[in-house]
Amino acid sequence: xxxxxxxxxxxxxxxxxxxxxxxxxxxxxxxxxxxxxxxxxxxxxxxxxxxxxxxxxxxxxxxxxxxxxxxxxxxxxxxxxxxxxxxxxxxxxxxxxxxxxxxxxxxxxxxxxxxxxxxxxxxxxxxxxxxxxxxxxxxxxxxxxxxxxxxxxxxxxxxxxxxxxxxxxxxxxxxxxxxxxxxxxxxxxxxxxxxxxxxxxxxxxxxxxxxxxxxxxxxxxxxxxxxxxxxxxxxxxxxxxxxxxxxxxxxxxxxxxxxxxxxxxxxxxxxxxxxxxxxxxxxxxxxxxx
Amino acid sequence: xxxxxxxxxxxxxxxxxxxxxxxxxxxxxxxxxxxxxxxxxxxxxxxxxxxxxxxxxxxxxxxxxxxxxxxxxxxxxxxxxxxxxxxxxxxxxxxxxxxxxxxxxxxxxxxxxxxxxxxxxxxxxxxxxxxxxxxxxxxxxxxxxxxxxxxxxxxxxxxxxxxxxxxxxxxxxxxxxxxxxxxxxxxxxxxxxxxxxxxxxxxxxxxxxxxxxxxxxxxxxxxxxxxxxxxxxxxxxxxxxxxxxxxxxxxxxxxxxxxxxxxxxxxxxxxxxxxxxxxxxxxxxxxxxx
Numbered sequence: 001x002x003x004x005x006x007x008x009x010x011x012x013x014x015x016x017x018x019x020x021x022x023x024x025x026x027x028x029x030x031x032x033x034x035x036x037x038x039x040x041x042x043x044x045x046x047x048x049x050x051x052x053x054x055x056x057x058x059x060x061x062x063x064x065x066x067x068x069x070x071x072x073x074x075x076x077x078x079x080x081x082x083x084x085x086x087x088x089x090x091x092x093x094x095x096x097x098x099x100x101x102x103x104x105x106x107x108x109x110x111x112x113x114x115x116x117x118x119x120x121x122x123x124x125x126x127x128x129x130x131x132x133x134x135x136x137x138x139x140x141x142x143x144x145x146x147x148x149x150x151x152x153x154x155x156x157x158x159x160x161x162x163x164x165x166x167x168x169x170x171x172x173x174x175x176x177x178x179x180x181x182x183x184x185x186x187x188x189x190x191x192x193x194x195x196x197x198x199x200x201x202x203x204x205x206x207x208x209x210x211x212x213x214x215x216x217x218x219x220x221x222x223x224x225x226x227x228x229x230x231x232x233x234x235x236x237x238x239x240x241x242x243x244x245x246x247x248x249x250x251x252x253x254x255x256x257x258x259x260x261x262x263x264x265x266x267x268x269x270x271x272x273x274x275x276x277x278x279x280x281x282x283x284x285x286x287x288x289x290x
Numbered sequence: 291x292x293x294x295x296x297x298x299x300x301x302x303x304x305x306x307x308x309x310x311x312x313x314x315x316x317x318x319x320x321x322x323x324x325x326x327x328x329x330x331x332x333x334x335x336x337x338x339x340x341x342x343x344x345x346x347x348x349x350x351x352x353x354x355x356x357x358x359x360x361x362x363x364x365x366x367x368x369x370x371x372x373x374x375x376x377x378x379x380x381x382x383x384x385x386x387x388x389x390x391x392x393x394x395x396x397x398x399x400x401x402x403x404x405x406x407x408x409x410x411x412x413x414x415x416x417x418x419x420x421x422x423x424x425x426x427x428x429x430x431x432x433x434x435x436x437x438x439x440x441x442x443x444x445x446x447x448x449x450x451x452x453x454x455x456x457x458x459x460x461x462x463x464x465x466x467x468x469x470x471x472x473x474x475x476x477x478x479x480x481x482x483x484x485x486x487x488x489x490x491x492x493x494x495x496x497x498x499x500x501x502x503x504x505x506x507x508x509x510x511x512x513x514x515x516x517x518x519x520x521x522x523x524x525x526x527x528x529x530x531x532x533x534x535x536x537x538x539x540x541x542x543x544x545x546x547x548x549x550x551x552x553x554x555x556x557x558x559x560x561x562x563x564x565x566x567x568x569x570x571x572x573x574x575x576x577x578x579x580x
Contacts, residue, residue: 074555123504145502174498182498185491190510193483196542198565201475204538208464208472210572212435214413219512220480224569228562232555239550246543248494252486253536260529265364265522272518275488279514282500 002162004066004092006031010058010079012045014125015096016070017134020050022167025136033060045131061086066159069095072230073237076103080110092156093117094163098183100147100176102237118160119147121179122169129227137168144169147176170289184241189249191231192242194224292452294356294382296321300348300369302335304415305386306360307424310340312457315426323350335421351376356449359385362520363527366393370400382446383407384453388473390437390466392527408450409437411469412459419517430458437466460579474531479539481521482532484514 007023009016012034020032034051035058036042042054053060061067061083071079076097083093093116097103100119107117122144144164148157161171174182198221201209235242259268297313299306302324310322324341325348326332332344343350351357351373361369366387373383383406387393390409397407412434434454438447451461464472488511491499525532549558 123502143502143504172501178496178498179502181494182496182502185494185496185499186503186507189490190487190507192546193487194510195562195565196539196546197480197483198569199542199545199561200479200535200538202564202568203542204471204475204535206468206472206475208468209475210575211462212413212433212469212472213476213572213576214433216513217476217480218573219509220484221569222509223506224562224565226566228559228566231562232559235550235558236553236555239553243547243550245490245494246547248490249486250540250543252489252493253540255489256482256486257533257536260525260533263526263529265526268525269518269522271489272485272514272521274492275485275514276516276518278492279488279511282503283508285500286503 002028002030002066002166003159004030004064006033006060006064006066008033008035008055008058008060008064008067009045009051009070010035010067010083011070012036012042012051012131013070014129014131014133015122015138016068017045017048017050017131018124018136018138019068019070019167020045021048021134021136022139024049026166028166033064035060041131045134048131048134050131050134058083058086061091062088065090065092066163067091067093068163069093069097073097073099073102073233076106077110080106084110084112087112089113091116092153092159094120094160096120096122097237098187098234099238100145100179104147104149104176114149115151115153116156118152118156119176120160120164121145121147121183122164122167129230139164140168142169144171145179146171146173147179148173180238180241181244184238184245185248188235188238188242189245191223191226192235192246193249194221197221198224292318292320292356292456293449294320294354296323296350296354296356298323298325298345298348298350298354298357299335299341299360300325300357300373301360302326302332302341302421303360304419304421304423305412305428306358307335307338307340307421308414308426308428309358309360309453309457310335311338311424311426312429314339316456318456323354325350331421335424338421338424340421340424348373348376351381352378355380355382356453357381357383358453359383359387363387363389363392363523366396367400370396374400374402377402379403381406382443382449384410384450386410386412387527388477388524389528390435390469394437394439394466404439405441405443406446408442408446409466410450410454411435411437411473412454412457419520427458429454432459434459434461435469436461436463437469438463470528470531471534474528474535475538478525478528478532479535481513481516482525482536483539484511487511488514
């Protein structure tokens with residue numbers, strides 16, 4: 001069970017407020033405080049009973065034993081710096097950021113005791129945003145990646161692991177570099193591919209292309225409709241792994257061009273079968289694990 | 291109304307059998323004959339009452355006034371050649387092929403009177419295949435592109451237009467080159483992008499990437515699970531427009547790389563907003579037109 005008697009959620013938006021709702025749904029008896037730059041966000045989270053109390057500064061950290069940072073990636077450095085003034089030996093800190101090398105670098109640079117910080121990436125989300133879209137079961141059955149470091153405090157690691165397990169998440173551990181490479185390939189590259197498809201159609205400037213576009217384009221580009229500032233933040237924080245993933249993608253395009261040039265339908269079919277089979281196998285593994 | 295008293299469907303699979311079911315649903319009184327290389331396909335279509343009669347050769351064309359070619363793109367040339375022996379002045383021919391320059395080239399090369407051939411692309415389909423998946427309303431409300439040529443017989447064009455309108459389709463006309471450029475951008479490039487994403491993950495060989503992959507990758511790569519031989523056929527037939535679309539896509543990647551290098555989150559956000567807005571506007575236009 002979670003040891004913390006008071007828990008502070010910094011940024012009670014979709015993810016932060018869902019942590020609050022989820023903990024209350026499973027009977028967490030401690031106090032939950034929400035800290036937000038925007039009063040309206042925290043008020044909405046309190047209305048939904050995701051948090052018990054609203055604060056506009058980090059003073060509640062003094063009496064908290066656990067803090068969950070749910071701010072945009074670009075705000076981590078400033079948030080950690082502001083938290084530092086209220087840090088104390090009994091405080092465990094974690095986060096929900098989509099990239100881990102940048103967050104850990106910010107933690108090392110700004111927190112007095114980075115060993116009490118445990119980097120987490122609970123892989124849950126939604127097209128929607130804000131505490132209004134929060135759900136008690138948002139994290140249920142989803143994967144959560146922890147990136148403990150050599151000097152991470154074992155008790156802090158245990159508390160953070162318990163937090164996500166309490167919310168029903170399936171835990172995995174990775175190095176921050178492996179995490180960032182993996183999310184660049186599996187999440188940021190697909191987002192980029194979707195945006196690039198729309199940008200290619202825009203650049204072509206052919207009305208006919210939009211006229212014939214159908215469900216295929218719609219599904220393939222769904223990610224291009226996700227929140228631009230949030231996505232820009234993620235791309236920026238993970239730009240080096242994304243650059244490498246784009247390089248691998250360009251190599252794949254070069255190989256497809258070779259197949260087009262060779263003009264051998266059987267070889268092209270085998271290439272498409274290889275991709276279809278890999279996708280189906282992944283979907284089958286995913287089905288099994290949930 | 292459709293003038294033909296007998297209609298021959300060549301290849302009564304998903305699309306062909308859906309034409310039969312759709313026409314019967316709106317009270318078409320003529321006879322519908324299905325021609326298939328595979329006896330089992332035609333028998334299944336007859337069991338479903340999509341066709342009245344099964345034939346294994348093209349003799350029924352003699353007594354037909356309309357023929358709809360629903361074979362894979364790679365089989366058009368041989369199909370037209372076999373049809374030529376039974377062609378006659380009262381026969382109108384159309385097709386459902388996904389590319390139009392290749393089909394028109396095959397028609398010009400193999401049909402005795404290409405002016406009685408009207409190239410069509412009814413933009414309907416499904417993940418499924420075969421007459422078992424056919425539906426009377428498969429074409430309802432979907433776009434259908436006609437590519438009439440300078441010498442196309444006006445009566446033939448009228449009959450084919452009536453056919454698709456009877457099935458509830460929204461008609462558009464384009465040149466075959468514009469059609470093939472448009473489908474390369476809006477359909478074949480998204481399919482390629484999906485396959486390339488899976489191939490990139492395969493080539494990376496990182497288990498972590500598959501482990502963190504979620505609904506984003508799933509949606510973006512849905513097209514990678516579509517039928518490989520059919521897709522290879524389409525890619526092969528439309529390889530030159532697809533090459534050009536891939537070139538435009540590579541230019542878009544180069545522009546994204548420039549944005550990553552410039553390291554300006556505001557500029558990156560504007561780029562993502564441009565794509566999101568273009569996609570939302572397309573979806574809104576699409577909503578209005580159906």
